[in-house]
Amino acid sequence: MSTPLKVAVTGAAGQIGYSLLFRLASGALGDRPIELRLLEITPALKALEGVVMELDDCAFPNLTAVEIGDDAEKIFDGVNLALLVGARPRGPGMERGDLLSANGAIFTAQGKALNAAAADDVRIGVTGNPANTNALIAMTNAPDIPDERFSALTRLDHNRAISQLAAKTGASVNDIKKMTIWGNHSATQYPDVFHAEIGGKNAAEVVGDQAWIENDFIPTVAKRGAAIIDARGASSAASAASATCDAARDWLNGSAEGDWVSMAVRSDGSYGVPEGLISSFPVTTKDGNWEIVQGLEIDEFSRARIDASTAELAEERTAVTELGLI
Ligand code: NDP
Numbered sequence: 001m002s003t004p005l006k007v008a009v010t011g012a013a014g015q016i017g018y019s020l021l022f023r024l025a026s027g028a029l030g031d032r033p034i035e036l037r038l039l040e041i042t043p044a045l046k047a048l049e050g051v052v053m054e055l056d057d058c059a060f061p062n063l064t065a066v067e068i069g070d071d072a073e074k075i076f077d078g079v080n081l082a083l084l085v086g087a088r089p090r091g092p093g094m095e096r097g098d099l100l101s102a103n104g105a106i107f108t109a110q111g112k113a114l115n116a117a118a119a120d121d122v123r124i125g126v127t128g129n130p131a132n133t134n135a136l137i138a139m140t141n142a143p144d145i146p147d148e149r150f151s152a153l154t155r156l157d158h159n160r161a162i163s164q165l166a167a168k169t170g171a172s173v174n175d176i177k178k179m180t181i182w183g184n185h186s187a188t189q190y191p192d193v194f195h196a197e198i199g200g201k202n203a204a205e206v207v208g209d210q211a212w213i214e215n216d217f218i219p220t221v222a223k224r225g226a227a228i229i230d231a232r233g234a235s236s237a238a239s240a241a242s243a244t245c246d247a248a249r250d251w252l253n254g255s256a257e258g259d260w261v262s263m264a265v266r267s268d269g270s271y272g273v274p275e276g277l278i279s280s281f282p283v284t285t286k287d288g289n290w291e292i293v294q295g296l297e298i299d300e301f302s303r304a305r306i307d308a309s310t311a312e313l314a315e316e317r318t319a320v321t322e323l324g325l326i
Contacts, residue, residue, distance in 0.1 A: 004033040004064045006119065008079040010110065011086020011128060012038035012068070013048040015234065019241035020085065021051065025060040028245035029081075030253060035065040039075040039086065072113035080119050081252070083244055084110060084138065087128025097319065100133065104325035107134045111141030118145065123251055123288060126152045127244050131185045132264050132278040133316040139266065139278070140326040148290065151251070152264035154181040154189065154280035156236075156243035161191040161221045165198070168217070169206055175199045180282040181262040182271075182302075183309025184316075189280065190305035191221040195296050218305075255285045260293050271298060271306065277313045 007024060011017055017038075024034060036055070040048045048068050055066055069075050076082060088102040107126075114124060122145060126135040131152035139150040158181050166173045177197045182190040193213055196203035207213060220227075228236040247263060255261050264280040267273040270292045271281070282293040298306065320326050 002033060004035040005029065005081060006035045006037060006079045008037045008039060008076050008082040010039040010072075010082075010084050013040050013044040013051055014086060015237035016085050016127065016240045016244070018051065019238045020083070020244055021055060022058065023241060023245045025055055025058065025063040027062060029249050031062065033062050033064045036063065036067070037075045037077075037079055038066065038068045039072055040068065040070060041086070042070045045070060072110050073117045076110075076113050076117040078117070078119050079114075080121055080123070081248060082114060082118065082122060082124045083127065083248065084124065084134070085127045085244070087134060089129075097323070100130070100316070100319050101323050101325070103128070103130065103134055104137055104320055104323055107137040108141045108325055111138035114138065115142035115144050121288070122149060123248075124150050125244065125248055125251070126150070127240060129185070130316060132280075132313055133320060135264065135278045136276075136317060137320060137325050147266045150266065150278070151247070151290070152185060152278050152280075153240075153244060153247055154185050154262045154264050155247040156240055157181040157185060157189055157191060157221060157224075157280075158262040159239070159243055159246065160224045161193075161217075164217055164220055165193060165196065165203060165207070168212065169198055169203075171198045171206075176203070177259040178282070179262065180260070180296075181280045182306045183280055184313050185264065185280070186309070186312065187222050188309040188312045189222055190302065190309055191218055192302055193217065194299065194302060195282070251285050251290065252288055254287065255283070260284050263290060265290055265292070267310075268292070270294065271296070272303075273306070273310050274314055277310060277317060279310055279313055 135150050135152040162176045179196045180192040193203045198206045260282045263283045267277045269275040273279045283290040
């Protein structure tokens with residue numbers, strides 16, 4: 001048996017964790033042995049023990065070990081992949097600054113712990129919100145880990161955009177390629193159909209309905225999370241877990257030939273996105289590395305939306321800089 005991939009998951013007793021752990025253990029990253037290392041805050045450890053009992057009861061052939069704990073440095077010891085899901089949700093009366101500082105404390109500590117303990121080849125995916133800025137905080141607090149090892153999740157938005165486009169055009173999700181989410185994982189994100197393809201044809205031309213793109217498609221994708229809360233009475237969790245698996249699998253194993261994926265990664269200034277922001281781009285991945293797709297033409301419509309979302313990211317960066325978190 002090959003050496004198990006050591007995968008850390010934070011917030012492992014939460015809603016997303018409850019779906020994510022079983023997907024990871026049953027082969028979402030490929031048919032390979034896997035060790036799970038699960039971090040929780042102390043009061044959630046008891047619940048996490050129950051989840052581990054269920055993992056045991058599945059008798060997953062590829063799950064070699066499960067470690068749980070509330071000490072980040074111990075849990076991150078030797079991990080090859082860290083999925084940072086746990087974050088502090090906005091509570092009643094909490095201002096944006098309170099939310100940023102509560103999460104800042106979590107992601108500062110986790111960045112330092114990863115820096116001290118993770119394996120040399122570690123890749124870190126941040127799902128917990130505000131995901132882009134949490135990734136920026138963790139990255140800045142892990143000076144020995146290369147910046148390109150950090151990313152924030154926009155794959156759920158990417159998958160939502162593909163699904164909406166498939167429903168509108170009657171195409172299969174398999175026929176839709178080159179979808180892009182630009183910017184922040186927030187309501188300002190920009191799902192771009194102008195570079196997407198359906199069965200090899202330009203998606204915007206296949207749709208042929210600019211009003212639908214502007215007034216239905218973009219807001220539906222950007223506000224999907226709120227629609228699910230309205231309908232389900234709880235936030236989306238299984239789809240967030242599924243997207244977390246998709247993103248990690250493609251990062252480690254490579255994106256499909258002739259296609260790309262959306263990942264929020266450190267900007268090198270491509271497409272006018274200020275350098276250093278963790279912003280979503282079209283990327284291809286290979287052997288655990290990503291590259292921003294270059295040379296796409298950005299028209300005025302797309303430019304305005306990319307700029308609005310990256311301006312929000314720049315504001316968040318200013319706020320966490322002022323709080324002394326980065
Ligand atoms: P969830 O598992 O539902 O969500 C976890 C995080 O993922 C939240 O920040 C959430 O953002 C975010 N998220 C990203 N995309 C989505 C999406 N599409 N739908 C829903 N959420 C999304 O939260 P729970 O409260 O159930 O669980 C969080 C767990 O994290 C708790 O068990 C808590 O104890 C733990 N925790 C662990 C920490 C640690 O390990 N050190 C630190 C802090 C918390 P949003 O809030 O915007 O929905």
